[in-house]
Structure formats: structure tokens, C-alpha cells
Amino acid sequence: MSKHIVVLAGDGIGPEIVGEAVKVLAAVNEKFGLGITWENQLLGGAAIDAHGVPLPDVTLDAARKADAVLLGAVGGPKWDTIERSIRPERGLLKIRSELNLFANLRPAILYPQLASASSLKPEIVAGLDILIVRELTGGIYFGQPRGVRTLENGERQGFNTDVYSESEIRRIAHVAFQLARQRNKKVLSVDKANVLEVTELWKEITTEVGKEYPDVQLSHMYVDNAAMQLVRAPKQFDVIVTGNLFGDILSDEAAMLTGSIGMLPSASLDQNKKGMYEPCHGSAPDIAGKGVANPLATILSVAMLLRYSFNAEAAAKCIEEAVGKVLDQGLRTPDIYTEGTKKVGTKEMGEAVVAAL
Numbered sequence: 550m551s552k553h554i555v556v557l558a559g560d561g562i563g564p565e566i567v568g569e570a571v572k573v574l575a576a577v578n579e580k581f582g583l584g585i586t587w588e589n590q591l592l593g594g595a596a597i598d599a600h601g602v603p604l605p606d607v608t609l610d611a612a613r614k615a616d617a618v619l620l621g622a623v624g625g626p627k628w629d630t631i632e633r634s635i636r637p638e639r640g641l642l643k644i645r646s647e648l649n650l651f652a653n654l655r656p657a658i659l660y661p662q663l664a665s666a667s668s669l670k671p672e673i674v675a676g677l678d679i680l681i682v683r684e685l686t687g688g689i690y691f692g693q694p695r696g697v698r699t700l701e702n703g704e705r706q707g708f709n710t711d712v713y714s715e716s717e718i719r720r721i722a723h724v725a726f727q728l729a730r731q732r733n734k735k736v737l738s739v740d741k742a743n744v745l746e747v748t749e750l751w752k753e754i755t756t757e758v759g760k761e762y763p764d765v766q767l768s769h770m771y772v773d774n775a776a777m778q779l780v781r782a783p784k785q786f787d788v789i790v791t792g793n794l795f796g797d798i799l800s801d802e803a804a805m806l807t808g809s810i811g812m813l814p815s816a817s818l819d820q821n822k823k824g825m826y827e828p829c830h831g832s833a834p835d836i837a838g839k840g841v842a843n844p845l846a847t848i849l850s851v852a853m854l855l856r857y858s859f860n861a862e863a864a865a866k867c868i869e870e871a872v873g874k875v876l877d878q879g880l881r882t883p884d885i886y887t888e889g890t891k892k893v894g895t896k897e898m899g900e901a902v903v904a905a906l
């Protein structure tokens with residue numbers, strides 16, 4: 550079966566980091582005989598400059614036909630003042646919803662070599678390996694009605710609707726349980742069932758789905774406690790599943806436990822495990838074009854792509870181990886540099902990973 554990827558370099562540091570990630574992809578493609586092909590398309594500011602819109606039809610068509618999408622990052626000051634409906638970020642939201650990418654997977658892994666980069670004590674975070682599964686296409690970010698209305702007394706009132714149907718909860722719960730089976734077989738479902746009916750249903754349905762996975766241990770936690778536990782004792786967690794709003798906040802909190810946003814990949818999957826893979830960080834306009842951006846988050850996104858969309862576990866592991874080796878060699882981009890290690894640029898880091906494969 551041939552496998553095709555659409556590569557969207559995007560803006561800012563996007564082309565620099567994606568360039569290195571594609572070198573790694575090419576190397577494992579050859580090493581493991583994966584038969585993967587890829588093409589470049591435009592998204593975000595680069596697409597606005599070329600076509601006047603952040604998600605041109607040609608990009609969306611190519612992404613629909615492809616088996617997976619690899620993205621750098623979009624956005625930058627150049628496009629911050631244009632009309633809101635055609636800003637770069639709109640292209641990103643649209644491609645996620647057009648491809649129905651409802652399951653957002655954000656691992657927070659702390660490489661032992663980088664334990665001192667975290668703001669928490671090394672003994673609390675060393676060896677951390679959490680996977681946050683966030684529902685991405687429902688909940689309060691999409692619920693209707695929404696808006697700002699004027700009340701009879703003339704005061705304005707803002708409102709949003711947090712809404713989840715049983716089927717939306719069920720499908721994301723299945724994703725979490727299936728992933729837990731490949732890991733340490735523990736799922737924590739995060740809700741606020743003591744206050745919000747929508748999450749009372751969330752808790753009920755995840756419990757129901759959990760019965761289909763008797764080998765996976767399910768527990769529940771209120772979101773306020775989960776936020777606290779994440780900084781108190783994060784290693785107690787394996788897979789955390791939650792809705793769009795709580796997931797947005799908790800995944801950023803978990804990311805910061807690792808201390809280095811330049812290291813964190815992510816995946817957004819549809820029902821058939823087609824996915825879009827991207828680093829958790831943005832386009833970093835402050836360092837774009839300087840050759841110093843950390844390409845490892847994007848390189849690790851390639852590993853996730855191979856694992857989840859192409860079932861190529863050996864190739865995925867090979868990339869992750871190669872990243873471990875370059876860290877062992879002491880190579881660091883400036884964002885993860887500490888005294889006694891060797892500072893390298895984007896290209897040097899990418900090439901070191903290829904050499905270590």
C-alpha cells in the first residue's frame with residue numbers, strides 16, 4: 550500500500566524545522582523501505598501571500614486525499630492586522646475541522662537528559678511520560694448558541710455553550726482506552742461533574758466505555774484537582790482524557806513540566822487514524838530565519854505520524870531513539886542549552902538525528 554503525506558511548512562521557523570524533519574523522514578523511509586511519498590502545499594501566511602486565503606482549495610484537496618499531514622507552524626506579525634476571518638490561524642482551525650480531526654494527542658515526555666530544563670525538581674519530573682488525549686472538535690469552543698447580547702437593562706452579556714453528545718464522548722473515550730493499552734494501561738478521565746451536567750454525562754459515558762476495556766484501569770478526577778496533581782506528582786498519570794477546554798489548559802500545563810516547548814510533538818486524528826502531526830509550539834517569529842530553532846518537536850511529530858497513521862512502530866522508535874542519542878551526545882539548540890553541553894543550530898541538530906538513525 551502506498552502512503553502519501555502532505556507537508557505544510559507554514560510560516561516563521563516552519564520551513565526550517567520541517568526541512569530537517571523531512572530529511573529524517575526520507576532517511577527512515579529508505580532504511581525501513583516504507584514506500585512513503587510526499588508533496589508540499591501552502592497553509593497560513595504563506596498561503597495568504599500566494600492565494601489571498603490561509604487554506605487554499607488545492608491544499609485542502611491534497612490533505613483530504615493524503616494519508617497524513619505534517620505541519621510546521623503558521624502565523625506571524627506580518628498577518629496580525631489583516632481581517633480576522635482570513636488570518637493564518639483560521640486556516641489551521643479550518644483544516645482541523647474539515648478533516649474531522651477530533652482526537653488531539655499531546656505527549657508530555659521528559660527526556661532524562663533534559664530534567665534540569667524543567668521548572669520542577671528533577672526527581673518529580675525525571676522520566677515523565679504522560680499522554681493527554683483532548684477532544685478537539687466539540688465542547689464549548691464550538692457549542693451554539695454563543696455570542697455577546699444586550700440585556701433589557703442595556704448591559705452586555707457574553708455567553709457560550711458547553712455541549713457534548715454521547716457519541717462524541719464515546720469515540721474520544723475509545724481512542725484513550727486503545728492508546729492506554731499500548732502504554733501503562735491507565736486512563737484518567739477529567740471532568741467537573743460536581744458542577745457541570747455536560748461533564749456528568751462525560752463521566753457516565755467514559756465509565757460505560759471503560760467496561761469494554763477491563764484490562765485498563767479507569768479513574769476520574771475533577772479538573773481543579775487534576776491541574777494541582779499535574780504539578781504535585783505528575784508521574785502518577787499515564788493517559789489523561791478530557792474535553793476541549795480542559796484539555797487545552799491541562800496539555801499546556803503538562804507541556805511546561807518538560808520545560809522545553811521545542812521538544813513536544815502532537816497528533817490530531819480522525820476516526821480512521823488519518824492524522825495531522827505538528828509540533829506544539831508556534832512559528833516563533835522572534836527567531837525565524839536565524840537557523841537556531843529546535844527541530845526536535847517536528848522530528849518527533851514524524852515519529853508519531855509513522856506510529857499512529859502508518860503503523861510503522863519500528864521506524865517511529867528508531868527516530869525517538871536517535872533523538873535520545875543526540876541528546877546523549879550533548880547536542881543542544883539554544884532553547885535547551887545548559888552549561889557543559891554543545892550548542893548547535895537547526896541544521897546541525899537535524900543532521901545529527903539523521904546520522905544517529
Ligand code: NAD
Pocket residue numbers: 562566621622623624625626638641810811827829830831832833834835836841842843844846884
Ligand atoms: P511560539 O510557540 O511561536 O513562541 C513562544 C516562544 O517559544 C518564543 O520565544 C519562541 O522563540 C520559542 N520557541 C517556539 N518554538 C521554538 C523552537 N522550535 N525552538 C526554539 N524556540 C522556540 O508562540 P507565540 O510567540 O505565542 O506565537 C508566535 C506565532 O505563532 C503567532 O502568530 C501565533 O499565532 C502562532 N502560533 C501558531 C501555532 C500553530 O501553528 N499550531 C501555535 C501557537 C502559536
